[in-house]
Amino acid sequence: xxxxxxxxxxxxxxxxxxxxxxxxxxxxxxQNEVLKTKDFYKPVETxxxxxxxxxxxxxxxxxxxNTCFTTDFFLPEADEWRIEAWDIxxxxxxxxxxxxxxxxxxxxxxxxxxxxxxxxxxxxxxxxENQELADYRLPLFLSYPIKHRxxxxxxxxxxxxxxxxxxxxxxxxxxGETGRDARVCDYNWILDIREQCIKAGVPFQFRxxxxxxxKDDVLYKINPKMQHRTAKEIDINISY
Ligand code: SF4
Numbered sequence: 001x002x003x004x005x006x007x008x009x010x011x012x013x014x015x016x017x018x019x020x021x022x023x024x025x026x027x028x029x030x031q032n033e034v035l036k037t038k039d040f041y042k043p044v045e046t047x048x049x050x051x052x053x054x055x056x057x058x059x060x061x062x063x064x065x066n067t068c069f070t071t072d073f074f075l076p077e078a079d080e081w082r083i084e085a086w087d088i089x090x091x092x093x094x095x096x097x098x099x100x101x102x103x104x105x106x107x108x109x110x111x112x113x114x115x116x117x118x119x120x121x122x123x124x125x126x127x128x129e130n131q132e133l134a135d136y137r138l139p140l141f142l143s144y145p146i147k148h149r150x151x152x153x154x155x156x157x158x159x160x161x162x163x164x165x166x167x168x169x170x171x172x173x174x175x176g177e178t179g180r181d182a183r184v185c186d187y188n189w190i191l192d193i194r195e196q197c198i199k200a201g202v203p204f205q206f207r208x209x210x211x212x213x214x215k216d217d218v219l220y221k222i223n224p225k226m227q228h229r230t231a232k233e234i235d236i237n238i239s240y
Pocket of ligand 1: 009010011012013015016019020021022070071072102
């Protein structure tokens, strides 16, 4: 289930260079203006069932809602709208809202007054594509009151030591970059993060090889349709 209360985005760091949505060869290239969408109220939209004579939410209870997957929840242009978006999230405690951000340093802007230690129904993924950004974003990420947090190394652009930041993390996900100009994803970087996760007892996932995948010193060009499947077939995920 997907919810995009706004659309449009622009580069904030190196991992955005070949963004799947706004990169140079993508469909939305140039759509950098951030606009509210017609789906803004989607999680609280209802439908009347005449036979049962009941009104129910269109979004079925118990689901995960991938939120802002085509934009960033913490964009400054959305500060004003985010207050209402938080309110919509609060009104649906039966849904799990999941978003991934490259702007975790803006987490506190427009945070609701009753946030406290975090809403139970919100999971935030902090994206880090290299060591420099891990060392900048993750200490901030860990310092904020968030009930459910994961780390997303995607697109992974080099070796990353996550060890100092794995306490309280529910899951680490890794993936390579997709696209015509995709940069290499080295299997050793993935295995290294996997080892760090094993030592810390944190679940780990290798989600996608990306378009250029180096393994055992051989460089493979992987078709977009095969990138998730190939990572899955390598079979190195860990769950507890
Ligand atoms: S923050 Fe995400 S959606 Fe926005 S440009 Fe970067 S990669 Fe694309």
